[in-house]
Amino acid sequence: MSKTSLEIQIQTLPNEPGVYQYFDANGTILYVGKAKNLKKRVSSYFTKQHDYGKTKVLVKKIASIKHIVVNTETDALLLENNLIKKHQPRYNVMLKDDKSYPxxxxxxxxxxxxxxxxxxxxxxxxxxxxxxxxxxxxxxxxxxxxxxxxxxxxxxxxxxxxxxxxxxxxxxxxxxxxxxxxxxxxxxxxxxxxxxxxxxxxxxxxKDSLSQFRQQMAQFSENMQFEEAQIIKEKIEILENYQAKSTIVNPKISNVDVFSIVSDESYAYVNFLQVSYGSIIRSHTLEIKKKLQESDKELLELAIIELRQRFHSKSKEIYVPFKINLGEDVKVFVPQLGDKKHILDLSIRNAKYYRLEQLKQVKIVDPDRHANRVMAQMKADLRLKEEPRHIECFDNSNIQGTNPVAACVVFKNGKPSKKDYRHFNIKTVEGPDDFASMEEVVYRRYKRLLDEGSPLPQLIIIDGGKGQLSSALKSLNALNLRQKIAIIGIAKRLEELFYPDDPIPLYLDKKSETLKIIQQLRNEAHRFGIEHHRNKRSKSALNTELESIPGIGEKTIVELLKEFKSVKRISHAKLDELEDVVGVSRAQKIYNYYHNS
Known part of the structure; x- marks a missing residue:
């Protein structure tokens, strides 16, 4: 069953303090509320049974939700008050004068x-x-x-x-x-x-005032006026813990527009905060679809003009993350420190949260658009000639130097394609030699794809550093595929990406989707290889003297090991004990094998 737009909005809310706003189908604001945790608070409206009639009616009318992330609950309280006074929503009827802050x-x-x-x-x-x-x-x-x-x-x-x-x-x-x-x-x-x-x-x-207060307290104490001294002491404690800047921003920052931008390969998100008397009275994020790989500077200038016209802003001061040109009538600041930088950082946070929210919604509602965006991002991040729609990742497993195997996992459009996974038993290499093993499996994999006429990947990822990458390159050269398939190696410890003929590794942003997909590929290849290695070791353990007994197969051996736990116990078992597990005929063969020998 597909999710509704409202369910998706609730599902993708952040677990952060902030203010939420409910709107009906006509876009009319219904209610403004504050929350320590936006996701939990908003979700409670739709998961709890409400006994109060008006709350039930409100929930039924909600068609969409907007939210503003702030740093603290106090900020959420102040922002809620500003928005309620500005919009006067129908269901905020309990707002009275005592909700206006002093x-x-x-x-x-x-x-x-x-x-x-x-x-x-x-x-x-x-x-x-x-x-x-x-x-x-x-x-x-x-x-x-x-x-x-x-x-x-x-x-x-x-x-x-x-x-x-x-x-x-x-x-x-x-x-x-x-x-x-x-x-x-x-x-x-x-x-x-x-x-x-x-x-x-x-x-x-x-500083000076507290010094005088302490003098007063000392004087009261000397005069045995302990009640008065205690009153002064309590005032000193309150003032020492008092935070002078209790507003969202400095109250001297008034009539200012704040803009920030975050972007990826396909979309940009511009956040607009309008500040009046030190408090935020409006927050809006604009999504822009890129057409010609426009720069953030171009998009931000375009968005500022659009947003100021849309909201009829006449502010003479604008805070932005980098220098832009908006003409002489507007003063543009790029804050570096203090309260101005604080409010700019808050705008950037809101833009980032909006982007993450949109990406989550797109992933649920429109998987194709999500895949297209991720592929475009990977192409740019990894400096590829084409989008890596088909990626294959190789990993060797030779734990304790035994049973060397390798694994190849396949991702298509950024997701695992498990039916295309392949295991390899190392055939031409004796002993634990990762480099030679990698050369063998890469050659076997792509020789077979060429012979079958199967599609080749756009990207190969080798789980290992320069040595493993060089071994894989030998096989691609032997098959004349060197210029047809992009290949990189990923070092395990520092997440370094190595390219052929480039001594300097590439480091991706630790939070980037490209690195996350590469890590997922590497981890999946490792898991798949270890699984095969474990199965092979288990099977080789069965290839002991038990399997050399005529008439005794793998199924019988498994039943015996389940019961007796080891080959040694089986060899010392009595005939009737063996008969209880595998029957008279097979028990006699096993008993005769050990006792005759």
Whole structure:
């Protein structure tokens, strides 16, 4: 039974933290959720029985799923909030104000106030956050107010109104929490020195402030005020563990487009992240089918123009993995370090996950397209003249120097063709000689294919280094096949690929599909050879004195060995014991053979 598109999407989700979005058949977003493990969380919607009616209705309406991979659960939480506020999906009805994450605002005014808020207003004020925990915000504000005397009133403290004595100090002044700038008791310069120090705290520079807190704690302890000292100690512990950058990216990174690209021989995948106020508000990956082996630079420039038009982006800054040309109206950055590099890496991760997801889906839905892509990739990676649709791999097995054999396994379109596997017993070589054995089996294999008029492979892989490869080449030369079939050797230890007449080995990316298929070929040849070698050794073990007894065949010997475990025990067995296993006639022959001799 063929899988549906939705089942395939679920099956290929990554086991990573992130945000998922459900869409109906019309492409309308239904729901946004966060997950520590995307695959497990999304799968649970479709494998569990849901008692709640709306959840059942939601699951029935889901036609497609999109997801965004992030680094941590905290990032997933923030991203979920941004997407819910932006799209307002029908089934996210429980979202309320307390789901908006708090910021710390330094108000743009004379004698700036410092307070928490859930609304970011473009009025010149500075905002730090968002924070995922209100406890962290409260602790920071308590720390700030404990160190610096700040006003909490919302008076307009213009110079003219202070000089006109419009205001009177309040209770906060008398409690020692404020220095009374409303009556001119504190200068603007002195107040702003404190604000500058507060900004450093909010950026994560707690060194000076923590030092003052420790002094306070020591003073409380000396005065036997242990409860107050414990409160200060708890604040210090929270601040020491506090991560200043709790946002997905630095909140100073605003109104920025981030693009990255990953590609193979057939397709390119361009990821687009739109960043606003330090948080991702959009993620989209575009798949591009290559026509003329376009470079990544060409494809990325093309994709950026398309995506910015499609999503009506007016951002003046763009982050990309390498230099491109988009004209003078847009500033293009290639980040190397810090938060900008962090957000670019996140974009690359999303592009890679999208590519892997697509490859898995194609492998399930369209095996021919998958095979075509893999073959094109192998041709490029291995520098071949044609796609290796038919590959043969040879391996020798002569464990402990006995019963030398060889194996030839065959892959067609990147998959094992087991009916074409062949075993070889070494005939012309005496003793364990891997080089001579390889020369023999390669010659016998292709001499036979030529005699039968059977198709030849496009690629031969020899499991071994330069010596084994040279031996195989002798046979190809003798058959005049040297220029007709590509041949390489793979060294076992470092996965080095050796080419004829090239002293420098080729090293493939450890994660490349080409290397994985070569390793699969090598392992399969090794397994097949060992299996044959084991069977041959077992058979030779039976070719002992038991088989030399007239009238005793292989089947009888197997039955005897199953019962008595060894030839020695069989030779010492009583006649009635042998009769119980193989009958009177054969038992008498075996008994007479050992006792007469």
């Amino acid at each position: 910021w710390i605002c330094i108000k743009n005014e004379r004698f700036p106030r410092v307070f928490s808020t859930r609304r970011v207003i473009k009025d010149g004020s500075e905002y730090f956050g968002p924070y995922t925990s209100m406890k962290t915000v409260s602790t920071l504000l308590d720390l700030i107010r404990g160190l610096y005397k700040l006003r909490t009133c919302n008076y307009d403290l213009s110079k003219e109104k202070i000089e006109a004595e419009k205001y009177k100090v309040c209770l906060e002044y008398h409690l020692g929490n404020c220095k009374g700038p409303c009556e001119g008791f504190q200068t603007l310069e002195d107040y702003n020195e404190g604000i500058a120090a507060i900004k450093e705290i909010l950026k994560g520079n707690f």
